[in-house]
Amino acid sequence: MALQAAVTLLNSLHAYDEAMVYADRMYELENNSINNLSKCYGLANRIETGFLRGDRKKARSLVAETSQICDASNRQVIGQIARSLAVVDMIDIGLNEAGIKEGLSILLEFSKTNQTSDYVTQLEEAIARAYLKNADLQLAERYGLQAYQHAQNSKVLQMMEKSSETMAKIKRAQGDMASALDYYDINLALKKKVLDDQLHKNLAYQRVKFDTQDKANQLSLLEQKNKILSTEKQLEQKNNQNLLMLIALGAILMVVLLAWTLKIIRQKNLFRLSSQLDALTQLSNRGHFVACGMQQFEKTQGDISVILFDMDHFKNINDGFGHASGDWVLKAVSARVTALLPKAEMLGRLGGEEFAICLPKFDTHQALALAESCRAAIAAIDSLPSGFAFPITASFGVASRGMRELKEFEDTLAAADKALYFSKTEGRNRVSLYQ
DSSP: OHHHHHHHHHHHTTOHHHHHHHHHHHHTSOOOSTTOHHHHHHHHHHHHHHHHTTOHHHHHHTHHHHHHHHHHTTOHHHHHHHHHHHHHHHHHTTOHHHHHHHHHHHHHHHHHHOTTOHHHHHHHHHHHHHHHHTTOHHHHHHHHHHHHHHHHHHTOHHHHHHHHHHHHHHHHHHTOHHHHHHHHHHHHHHHHHHHHHHHHHHHHHHHHHHHHHHHHHHHHHHHOGGGHHHHHHHHHHHHHHHHHHHHHHHHHHHHHHHHHHHHHHHHHHHHHHHTTBOTTTOSBOHHHHHHHHHHHHHHOOSOEEEEEEEETTHHHHHHHHOHHHHHHHHHHHHHHHHTTSSSGGGEEEEETTEEEEEEETOOHHHHHHHHHHHHHHHHTOOOGGGTSOOOOOEEEEEEETTGGGOOSHHHHHHHHHHHHHHHHHTTSSSEEEOO
């Protein structure tokens, strides 16, 4: 039990070489029991510490022997843990299919013996990552949530941090950017806790090593009375060196933590920005445009108008000339219309070939004039740079607050949509005002 505690502590401090020494001592203990428990636990600790310090080949070579000895000692769960560690490593190096197959089998075995083990959480998180890499988002979310919930229940910071990061990646792959951002926020907080916890452990470990060395030096002074002055001087120098090392270590850790925090903040800002923009046109996406439009309607007291426009026969372009041509059209239209607006953020892509413009301080006549300018600019686009020749036109609908008791952004947007529908029914490539 004492050796197991030492191995666990040293692994948490990343002191893997020292941990391996205690794992070897556990394996070599004289054991008079028939079950041979010390060899079972010693081998399992060799495997875990081996994977942690990157000695994959040696760790894998011990798995079969560990399962055999632990099963014979009636400690099947230890053999399961050893095999689960091998599966996690297998997934870490990209062997996803094999890792999933073996991992699911071990999870089934765990469910019969030790469902609440932290190793179950670690295995579930690895399986979730494997499914994510295989683009099976449904199963990835299932096992990711299981791992996240188990980690929360067990309160193990490292697993909570790792499973929250995996769930953020899964939600991002599913397109659920709001949930992904929530998980990234949780992950950022947990990373800080993990770093703080690791820092405290390392400082405590260094303090213990320092105290041990100091006591050894004092004993040496008592044994060598004839060299007491020289030894005291050497001890003082050593203490100063250790103190300087601790100060340097603390400074380095603070600099690394600061740099890491700044990097995370930058990544978070970039992620928030990317969640607000349409990937193809770099315009506001539907969610961000609607939110901005509602905000403009709340803070603008006077005139405010909304223009909605839709590309004519866009499906024919995609079907006849390919989606690459369709994408070229959307980007060309976005650039042409943006050039006509006072501010680029007034324009948003609502989805497909549908766009919208929010115009604070524009009355109906000004909005109609701008819509007509946009219509003419779109019709003047030369499609030859796309590799094909075809006409490009759009139909527009215009609505302003105050028309037929329009007050809210949503009502005005719906009114502009009705006007757009009227333009479509009247032959397309025209501007219509909501009546």
